[in-house]
Amino acid sequence: MALINCKECGHRFSNKAKACPICAAPNKKKPFVTIWGLLFIIIAIAVAGNHNKNDSAQNTTTEDNTPTTINPNHSLAEDCSPTGNSSVLWKAANCKDTPEQRAFNAAQHSNVSAACKKDIHCWGEQYSNDSEVRCAEPVEKLSTYNAKWINSWIEPKFSAFRWLNQENGTLTYVGDKLEFQNGFGAYQNYIYECDYDPSTKTVLNVRAYPGHL
Numbered sequence: 001m002a003l004i005n006c007k008e009c010g011h012r013f014s015n016k017a018k019a020c021p022i023c024a025a026p027n028k029k030k031p032f033v034t035i036w037g038l039l040f041i042i043i044a045i046a047v048a049g050n051h052n053k054n055d056s057a058q059n060t061t062t063e064d065n066t067p068t069t070i071n072p073n074h075s076l077a078e079d080c081s082p083t084g085n086s087s088v089l090w091k092a093a094n095c096k097d098t099p100e101q102r103a104f105n106a107a108q109h110s111n112v113s114a115a116c117k118k119d120i121h122c123w124g125e126q127y128s129n130d131s132e133v134r135c136a137e138p139v140e141k142l143s144t145y146n147a148k149w150i151n152s153w154i155e156p157k158f159s160a161f162r163w164l165n166q167e168n169g170t171l172t173y174v175g176d177k178l179e180f181q182n183g184f185g186a187y188q189n190y191i192y193e194c195d196y197d198p199s200t201k202t203v204l205n206v207r208a209y210p211g212h213l
Contacts, residue, residue, distance in 0.1 A: 117169050124161035124171055127198040131173050132157050135194035138206045143180040148187065151177035158194065159213065170197045170204065176213040 003012045008025035019026050116122040136157055140147045151157055158173035173194045179187035191211045195204035 120161075120163055120166075123169065123198070124173075127171065127196070128156065128158065128161070128173070130198070130201065131161075131171070131194065131196040134201065134203050135173060135196060135206065138203050139178065139192045139194060139208060142192070142206060142208045145181040145183070147178055147180050149178055150189075151175075164195050164204070168197070169199055170195065172196070174213065176211070178208070180208070 002015045004015045004027070005012055006020040006023060006025055007028075009020060009023040011020055011022040015027070017027055116126060136149075149157060155177065156175070157177055158175040159177075160174045161171050162174070164170040164172045173196055174191065176189060176191045178190050178192055180190050181187050188210055189212055190208045191213060192206065192208040194206050196202070197204055
């Protein structure tokens with residue numbers, strides 16, 4: 001047992017006592033963990049975390065989820081070469097213009113395209129510009145005399161579309177921004193339709209009849 005001096009009255013009493021027996025001032029014991037101790041713990045945690053991060057950065061995952069270490073002394077060309085030890089997924093993500101990357105990109109595009117093809121809005125919007133370019137001239141040729149477009153430069157010639165055959169992915173684009181000239185020189189507004197196959201970029205059929213949408 002050790003004796004300490006009371007900070008209030010100066011009386012000496014046991015360091016195990018909770019308070020001074022004379023003035024009842026509390027015995028403030030020093031905390032077990034000092035500021036330096038806390039600082040040491042924080043630094044140790046930071047060093048350990050950085051070490052784990054560096055270890056994980058040197059590993060990649062193969063197709064069967066088995067970690068494969070890429071030799072840091074290899075060049076990117078060596079790792080991306082057909083005989084390189086890198087996994088297919090690693091090559092697809094990190095290598096440019098490799099068979100693995102081309103196959104990976106093709107598969108991704110195919111998945112996105114298949115999902116879009118099931119949605120009339122996605123599929124129709126995706127090919128709206130292409131169909132307009134290919135359908136405009138055949139529609140114009142339906143007029144016996146002259147034909148003139150009346151849409152503004154910000155308006156599409158075809159403002160609507162619907163399935164022609166959903167299973168085949170073919171569409172019918174519809175618009176009413178065209179006037180046909182009759183035999184007397186007057187112009188009349190027409191509704192026109194263009195059946196279009198996006199997969200072959202082919203105009204299947206066009207037709208027009210007087211009216212507005």
